[in-house]
Amino acid sequence: MNTKLIxxxxxxLALLGVICAAGIPLLLGDGRTxxxxxxxxxxxxxxxxxxxxxxxxxxxxxxxxxxxxxxxxLYRVVKPEVTTELVSSMAEKMGLEGTVRESQDQLVLSDxxxxxxxxxxxxxxxxxxxxxxxxxxxxxxxxxxxSDDEAVRLATxxxxxxxxxxxxxxxxxxxHQEIARYNEKGERIGTAYEEISVSYSRTIDGRPVVGxxxxxxxxxxxxILNVYRLWRDYAPEKEVAIVTPEExxxxxxxxxxxxxxxxxxxxxxxxxxxxxxxREPSHLVPVYIFTGKVQDETGEETxxxxxxxxxxxxxxxxxxxx
Numbered sequence: 151m152n153t154k155l156i157x158x159x160x161x162x163l164a165l166l167g168v169i170c171a172a173g174i175p176l177l178l179g180d181g182r183t184x185x186x187x188x189x190x191x192x193x194x195x196x197x198x199x200x201x202x203x204x205x206x207x208x209x210x211x212x213x214x215x216x217x218x219x220x221x222x223x224l225y226r227v228v229k230p231e232v233t234t235e236l237v238s239s240m241a242e243k244m245g246l247e248g249t250v251r252e253s254q255d256q257l258v259l260s261d262x263x264x265x266x267x268x269x270x271x272x273x274x275x276x277x278x279x280x281x282x283x284x285x286x287x288x289x290x291x292x293x294x295x296x297s298d299d300e301a302v303r304l305a306t307x308x309x310x311x312x313x314x315x316x317x318x319x320x321x322x323x324x325x326h327q328e329i330a331r332y333n334e335k336g337e338r339i340g341t342a343y344e345e346i347s348v349s350y351s352r353t354i355d356g357r358p359v360v361g362x363x364x365x366x367x368x369x370x371x372x373x374i375l376n377v378y379r380l381w382r383d384y385a386p387e388k389e390v391a392i393v394t395p396e397e398x399x400x401x402x403x404x405x406x407x408x409x410x411x412x413x414x415x416x417x418x419x420x421x422x423x424x425x426x427x428x429r430e431p432s433h434l435v436p437v438y439i440f441t442g443k444v445q446d447e448t449g450e451e452t453x454x455x456x457x458x459x460x461x462x463x464x465x466x467x468x469x470x471x472x
């Protein structure tokens with residue numbers, strides 16, 4: 151069971167932050183070319199190398215390069231049709247009533263204590279119990295939560311009832327997020343809030359889709375506190391040639407693997423990337439997913455995730471972010 155902590159001072163009961171690991175896409179900027187690929191077949195020869203993007207960073211690869219095809223299917227994104235009628239129907243299935251209004255590229259319906267928001271461009275759905283979600287209260291505490299297995303059952307049943315469960319969604323994780331209570335000496339004296347977050351993932355042609363997100367957050371008594379769904383529909387368009395994982399690694403090295411003293415790449419996988427909710431992508435982009443750990447000058451380790459386009463012609467669809 152993973153637990154994410156938020157610190158709260160007993161004096162002010164102020165929310166200071168949530169520690170979350172997040173994947174950050176990475177792409178070469180315009181006009182930059184990767185170094186020449188490694189000569190020969192190095193799929194079973196992990197080794198050390200210097201990152202061209204961070205001269206002082208030593209990068210090692212502790213995993214074999216995966217076997218990949220020369221081409222994959224490119225899928226175009228199907229633009230969602232978000233209407234007032236759709237949001238009203240969705241709200242009715244959730245037991246909500248109210249008037250749908252447009253606000254900042256979203257259709258919104260409020261029915262105290264809930265707020266339902268559907269993004270017009272991406273179809274992203276957000277449901278929030280405003281007073282309770284991520285707020286210390288006497289209802290959402292460790293002793294009032296269901297078991298993890300029960301939380302998965304409740305989340306799946308809720309998604310099915312409201313029509314929000316995609317046919318290709320698979321439960322993939324259960325996390326506990328909590329707000330810890332501390333005294334003025336910095337000593338933990340209890341828990342001010344805790345919830346269970348059930349997440350789902352999907353694959354296309356057996357390959358993971360990063361960027362797609364479906365989570366249900368459950369509080370005391372099995373109540374639904376938050377639902378987040380970004381899950382665009384897609385359709386096959388054509389096959390596109392892709393680079394090898396070795397070439398993708400060279401591109402990653404040229405851009406800079408990570409900031410720090412040393413990095414170890416422990417995972418390399420071919421998948422697809424779905425853009426964030428506020429963007430209007432044309433496709434689900436084939437990407438190589440690099441995961442690992444980076445160590446800073448103090449010796450502290452953090453995990454990282456980087457995406458490199460497997461088909462260079464779609465570089466512009468992935469933000470150039472380190």
